[in-house]
Amino acid sequence: MKQSMRILGLVLGFIFLVWSFSLVKWDSFLEAVTSVKPIWVALSAVSLFLSMRLRSIRWHMLTGLPAKDQPKVWEATCIGYLGAAIYPARAGDVMRMLRLQQLTGMGGGLAISSGVIDRILEGLGLCGLLLILLLCWRVGLEARQGLLGVAFLFLVAAVGAAVFVVSGHRLRSLFERLGLAGKWGARLKQWYEQALSGLQVLRSPRRLILALFIQGLVSLLDVLSCWFLIQAFGWALPLMAGVVVLVYIAAAASLPSSPGYVGVYQIATLFALRSxxxxxxxxxxxxTTMQVLTLILFIGSGLWVSLNRRQST
Incomplete structure (x- = not known):
């Protein structure tokens, strides 16, 4: 299954890359790149980095770990970014969960479930932005059905997660029987117990509201990052254009992807900016500029925490 997802990610990335660059006139491409204003690029990078930091705070809140472990969550998050930059099929998500488990000693079930809930919150942010577009934007959305399909999947996942947090204890007898079925059954039972116990922190309305508030800030910073880069290219477009770009990128990035999301940014912005x-x-x-900027931050943050870890040991 993992191998199939990796191959699918590479194939999709290749298709997206060929598709987008087949439409490129190289003189126009180079003219656009060379006209970029550095100050706006720097503002875009700062906004993106701040959203990365807030994402680690959101994940830390979902794990229920003590405040002193927040730097460990940031380190695991950065390792995930590094993995996303160099491996296909969202392998970075797996790497960050494993890293957090290693750094904190938390159970594998909680590491996995908190990481999944974290991604679901990200998807709910996409749903919120898509709703804003549908209500406020007067221009037709390219590939509208695809965007709605991705949003629907995230909503289903969110409902499933909520049901598990509230009523997951009803599955205890099932996992008790699985625990007697061999090594993998026992492991699944252990993960179930860890996930169910750890995710009970989400039954706190205060914690859940705060997590959703942080997601709102993350979405705002990401929109600003996209809009700042639009200004860097000298296009007099409204802030809503940043929302459109982010929605397409987020939807495309939710698919199995190539290393560093090669092809994803190009095809997403191609559809987004046509309108x-x-x-x-x-x-x-x-x-392409946004992808390079993202890769610099992803790889840079991952290498930074790795070097600091080696120096402290």
Missing amino acids: YGVDDSASVAYG
């Missing part, structure tokens, strides 16, 4: 009349070549240049 504003931006030339396809310039749109692909924008997506």
Whole structure:
């Protein structure tokens, strides 16, 4: 299964990359890249980095770990970013969960379930932004059905997670029987117990509201990052254009992806910016610039925490 997802991610990334660059006129592409204003790129990078930090705070809250473990959650998050930059099929998510388990000694079930809930919150952020577009944006959405399909899957996952937190104890007898079925059954039972116990922190309305508030800030910072980069290219587009770009990128990135989301940014921004009349070549240049900026932050943060860990040991 893992191998199939990796192959699918590589294939999709290749298709997206070829598709987007087949529409590029290289003189227009290079003209767009060379006209970028550095100050706006720097603002985009700062906004993106702040959203990365807030994501680690959100995940830390979902785990229920004590405050002193927040640096460990940040380290695990950065390792996940590094993994996403160099491995396909969202392997970074697996790496960050394993890293958090190693650093804190928490059970595998809680590490996995908290990571999944964290991603579901990310998806709910996408749903919120898509709702804003449907209510407020007067221009037709390209690939509208695909966006709605991705949002629906996240909503289903969110409902399933909520049901598990509230009523997961009803499955205890099932996992008790699985625990007697051999090594894997015992492991599944252990993960179930760890996840059910650890995720009870989400029954706190205060904690859940705070997690959703942080997700709102994350979405705002991501929108600003996209919009700042739009300003870097000199396009006089409204803030809503940043929302459109982010929705397409988030939806495309939720699919099995290639290392570093190669092809994902290009095809997402190609569809997103067409509605504003931006030339396809310039749109692909924008997506490529955003991808490079993201990779610099992902790889840089991952290497930074890895080097600091080696120096402290």
